[in-house]
Amino acid sequence: MTAPRTPDYDPHPVIEVPGTALRGADLWHALNTDARARGGERPVIVLDTYPATDTPGLVAQALAHLPGYTALDVEEAALPISAIDALIGRHLTDDRVFGVLAPHRLAEFYDPDALDALTTSVAAAPGPLLVHGWGAALAAPARAVLALVDLARWEIQQRYRGGTPNWRCPRPEDDVLRAYKRGFFVEWRVADAHKRGLFDRLDWVLDGNASEPVGLSGADFRAGMASAARRPFRLVPYFDQGVWGGHWMQERFGLPAATNYAWCFDCVPEENSIVLRLTGGDVELPAIDLVLSQPDALLGRRTHARFGAEFPIRFDFLDTMGGQNLSLQVHPSTDYIQRTFGMHYTQDESYYLLDAAPGAQVYLGLREDADPEALRDALRRAEAGAPFEADAFVNSFPAAKHDHFLIPAGTVHCSGGDAMVLEISATPFIFTFKMWDWDRLGLDGRPRPVHLDHAFANIDWSRRTAWVERELVDRVVITEEGEGWRREVTGLHELEFIETTRTWFTGPIEDDTHGTVHVLNLVEGGPILLESPTGAFAPFAVHYAETFVVPAAVGRYRARPLAEGAHAVLRAHVRGTETD
Structure with missing residues (x-):
């Protein structure tokens, strides 16, 4: 039996920032006004669209409000x-799930002679022109009004599921995992590098998630990012179903009826979005825009210097209340993920139990008596259909x-059923090597991918019962306490770069970022x-x-309770990045 609903949980948070949002006719009128102020009788509007944007629909709406263009x-x-396939082939690989991070730049996907010719024709256009597509900025003349049409990763995934193909692919992948792989390892990497180079000169930013685009000026975009x-x-959290999912989040958060909700990405800037609330409306943008445009203010100089413009901490929920076990799995070592996939750090993690049934x-x-060869053999036979x-x-x-259970990379693990897990981890979230999936099919009716070769190359065979009990279970240490409050370090393991601190309090408490980003959850x-x-x-x-x-x-900053009773926040930060 779960606790009663938490009515105040907000699944649609916003960030109020200065500036104005425009939509529909008002938006296109503003772009046209700006373009004519620069180009006179030869205005040029450039819509540089993120991959998976509904560009035909967007252009149709634009032309309906831009007569003569x-x-x-x-x-x-x-x-x-x-x-393009030949160019990216070694990064895409034949694997259903895993590729290698692509180092390409968008210009490599274009024929240089054809692009030069198009750029020349755009510059010489005798009348109003609307240039559109991914990379439209590559052909933008100096007089053009430049707009980025941005798109949240979660919306892209929904579009893949609905049949939207990858960029310029003639048809959708019949396997959504492969479409996601092409996006994750190639398209999104290239697109983020491209749009980051546009941020300082954008005239407009448009929310491509909405059926009718809404936008804000480039100046308001930059001011909004700085303010946030x-x-x-x-x-903005997003919730998704999974074969092992449960019902805690649905009941506690009042989510729409569904078979189950397995995941919630509650703080994964590479996947989540943020909503800027301006005068005139809301604009939804990928949260990665904030990381890319404001790395020092958001992350802190030391964290930025260590990771680049990447958000290294991830919080998400795994709901198996009334559900099933997660897959038995292991994550790669840092050395392996660098050599094999091109990532520079790996997915160390932990499970914090928000709730659990008896x-x-x-x-x-691993158990002390687990024999490596026997485990390998049993898993190979299970892959062929034998029980495990x-x-x-x-x-x-x-x-x-x-x-709180600590899970450094290389440790075999999974959450069992009837648990509500707050997973705290480093951000490379796709690199999970399933070893055993409890003999079940995914929601699409297909077996979920198992990667035994990757798993066997990464299992740390020394992580056995005595070591796990000593190093990974019940590692709570009280570090400070005073009247009405107590601060405890709960992890993570010394091999992981994230440290977590839990503070219990009944009255106001103070904290300080000391120059590095904090991610927190109100766990009580x-x-x-x-x-x-x-x-x-x-x-x-x-x-x-x-x-x-x-x-x-x-x-x-100060945290002040608005109700009586015990409160607790769990805080994560990157070790060694604090300043005095």
């Missing part, structure tokens, strides 16, 4: 898809509310109010189970 598709200068990176905020358990590490007895090889530990009690002792940001309310980010630039 001629549309020109920059993608006419793109290489044939066969040439200097106050606490939440990303009998819940976590599988973690996980308990003969893997430890299981009872799991109760507020327990609520609501609370975050306040600035210096008035640097407006008070910010947080409710039970909500994940929130406190940017490095915030500095000192």
Whole structure:
């Protein structure tokens, strides 16, 4: 039996920023006004679209409000898809799930002679021109008004599921995992590098998620990003179903009826979006835009120097309450992920139990008597359809509310059923090597991919019962306490770069980012109010189970309970990046 619904959990958080949003006719009128102010009788509007944008629909809407304009598709200068496939083939690989991070730049996907000819024709256009497509900025003349049409990753995935193909591919992949792989390893990498180079000169930014585009000026975009990176905020969570999913989130958060909800990405900027609330409306943008445009203010100088413009901490939910076990799995070592996939750090993680039913358990590490060859043989036979007895090889530990299990890469693990896990990890979220999926099919009716060769290359065979009990289970250490509060370090393991601290409190408490980003979740009690002792940001309310980010630039902040009783926040930051 789960606890009653948390009515205040907000699945649609916004960030209020200065500026104005425009939509429909008002938006196109503003772009036209700007273009004519620069180009006179030869105005040029450039719509540089993120892959998976509904470009035909967008152009049709634009032309309906831009009489006299001629549309020109920059993608006419793109290489044939066969040439692009040959270029990216070694990064895409034949694997259903995994590729290698592509180092390409968007210009490599274009025929240079064809692009030069198109650029010349755009510059010489005698009348109003609308240039569109991914890479349209490559052909933009100096007088053009430049607009980026941006798209959230989660919306892209939904479009893949609905049949939208990858960029310039003639038809959708019949396997959504392959479409996602092409996006993750190639298209999104190239697209993010391309749009990052446009941020400082954009005239407009359009929300491509909406059926009717809404936009804000480039100046308001830059001011909004700067404002968001200097106050606490939440990303827009998204919830998805899975074969092992449960019902805790649906019941507690009041989500729409569904078979189950397995995941919630509550703070994964590479996947989540943010919603900027401006005068005139809301604009939804990928949260990665904030990371790419404001790395020092958001991450802190030391974290930025260590990871580049990447957000290294991930919070997400895994709901198996009334559901099933996750797949038995292992994550790659840093050395392996660098050599094999081109990532420079790996997915160390932990499971924090927000809730658990009686009998819940976590599988973690190998039994003392587990024989490597016997395990390999049993898993190979299971892959061919034979039964597999996980308990003969893997430890299981009872799991109760507020327990914290640490899972450095190389440790065999999975959450069991009837648990509500707050997963705290490093961000490379796709690199999970399934070893055993409990003899079941995915929601698409296909077996979910198992990667035994990758798994066997990464299992740390020394992670056995005694080591796991000593190093990974119940590692809570009280570090500070005072009247009405207690601070505890709960992990992570010394091999992981994230440190987590839990603070219990019944009255106001203060904290300081010390120059590095904090990610927190209110794991008990609520609501609370975050306040600035210096008035640097407006008070910010947080409710039970909500994940929130406190940017490095915030500095000192206070958490004040708005209700009686015990409250607790779990905070994560990157070790060794604090300043004095």
